[in-house]
Amino acid sequence: MDAYLDNGNTTPVDKRVVEAMEPYFTEKYGHPLFIYSKGKEAHTAVEESKDYIAETVGAKGYSVMFTSGATEANDLALRGVAKAKHTEGNHIITSNIENPSVLRICEELESEGFDVDYLEVDEDGFVDLDQLQKLVSEKTILVSIGHVSGEIGTIQPISKIGKIIRDENPAVLFHSNAAASYGRVPIDVREAGVDLLSISAHKIHGPKGVGALISKEGIDIEPVNYGYLSLSELRPGTENVPGTVGFQKAAELAFENFENKTEHIIGLRDRMMNGIENSIPDVVLHGPKGKNRSPTNVNYSFKNIEGESILMHLDARGISVATGSACATRKLEPSHVLTAIGVDPVVAHGAIRFTLSRMNTEEEIDYTLEVLPEVVEKLREMSPMKNR
């Protein structure tokens, strides 16, 4: 059998999402900017998607800007705010376990003269709130902290972070990249004090090529891309109408019976974690245990072997997983997140991330728990490190 356990990178599109998109490919294909019936039909679909998605994060009245994905949403949030607010200050705060997308954008901002501080995290990946409090100053314009670590599953105390920022300097904008959590770990942007939220469709069984930046009304953001504006005030180009409809449908399916789904996923996660800890010696869990760990994330290092070898052997048995640094599988650096939480580089190289979704089954977990110990044992037998 097959087991797809890399849902943190991308997910299969739910058949009901494909069905929802189909009419917008072949029948309701109008350009949403145009005032004839076919245009209005498309316009209505895009606006409904915006409204629906806003409500799923408590962002009624916020603006939803569809983008090509969370990466573009992050770029628009970070560089767009930096450009708009550069006369107010040049200081930005993020953390050293952000998604590479956010870190690359921050590198670019540094090269443009912005001063970026990277918060440290503890051994479970929680950002240092005291450090945050000390760093927020009159010069700070933006704080960007991901809601959940896609790599080790840490759910940040986002409301506490929002409160610290507001207490220290209410003019600072708070951005959160929620690509690793949207539709899986609830967030209420008003309650959390989040001004800007990045989300993605293809992480929740929606289509690739669609994301959104949700932003509080009245926030000043400069565009990062130029061209003719269709429906958006900031993001040029023809809206991906079927994509936005698919995003809405994926969100509907994610939030429908949310508690049952979460219970199902947590059941799988804990089955997986118990299974690994009970059947494989010399494993190291990365990230927290319990309620502050994302239901979808399991991440262990298997000592004395390489994550990449495990990945290849599991793949040969139909199981898809990611190595330590999920976004960097073509680059053999140890994961920046594992480094940040203090994992020894040798151990970090043996990390495997399993990411679950509502579509996974107990059978897939049990199959993986059958194959994984064999693979680990075999690789350890062959390992030059085995006698260390």
Next chain:
Amino acid sequence: MDAYLDNGNTTPVDKRVVEAMEPYFTEKYGHPLFIYSKGKEAHTAVEESKDYIAETVGAKGYSVMFTSGATEANDLALRGVAKAKHTEGNHIITSNIENPSVLRICEELESEGFDVDYLEVDEDGFVDLDQLQKLVSEKTILVSIGHVSGEIGTIQPISKIGKIIRDENPAVLFHSNAAASYGRVPIDVREAGVDLLSISAHKIHGPKGVGALISKEGIDIEPVNYGYLSLSELRPGTENVPGTVGFQKAAELAFENFENKTEHIIGLRDRMMNGIENSIPDVVLHGPKGKNRSPTNVNYSFKNIEGESILMHLDARGISVATGSACATRKLEPSHVLTAIGVDPVVAHGAIRFTLSRMNTEEEIDYTLEVLPEVVEKLREMSPMKNR
């Protein structure tokens, strides 16, 4: 019956394109950056799409960068080259009939200190080649001239333009926005001397949300968006794998039996033009006649009435068309293209653009030719301008 005659704005997705995409939604959903089987499968699909699309414009060996659409491709070409070459010069040449997407990007470049010249065009929309020759200087870094005018159908003498640029200053890069022509009017980028070509899927019965910038190998382009790079060296974010597969399929269908398809579309265009000229008095054709007019474009002003009224009345009869300035239907300015070719603003307001595709039929044209004269006559009866 219905007649969709606004294919220049967007097109219905061909059912075969939807079928080609479907497996990449629900089965072959891997992330193309990842090295397990599902990732490789997606990687292969994206690379095959690139190769196929490059060959359709004689660009074998060129780099194909998938984007969210032609707008983003234009942005990457223009601002990407401007940023990369600003130390060599600050002069850019375009024309005053470019797509609003290109013109907005040029406005932004002007605000950043670049010196942009807008070539004039003659009454049929052909750019002034003498003016081009005089303007290309040592300071020029980029020329951007659209292959075909989406609004009035003018096919620019792109090879002559390429030659003039190379003769005057071989270091200048030549970009052409081919969103209005790709898959409908052939282009060979090597023969034409085009270094950068922007194309779009949703104009050729492919999906919205996918475009590409095709660029000659070795050209220095700076990114305009930042984030983690997946397969592209320049454009961050997860590739829209089903989108690229759909783009390839749409291109295959566009180029299959290309001559027969072109003959069919030209037949419809000429039937439409003859029908209008023979049955409706006081009409003014915009753009050239004959082989230098795009097979897909018909654009007439109907004197003494408003294009928008015609559009609404045709829409009520199931016929979708665009008014003069196709991209600006929510803004009541006269079309910048019609202004550039010297059309009186009053006449420009009565312009209607009909854009055809391989999926249109004689029946649709005949139905339109039955309805349109009635609509025009009725509106003229009611028009306050009728006695002018």
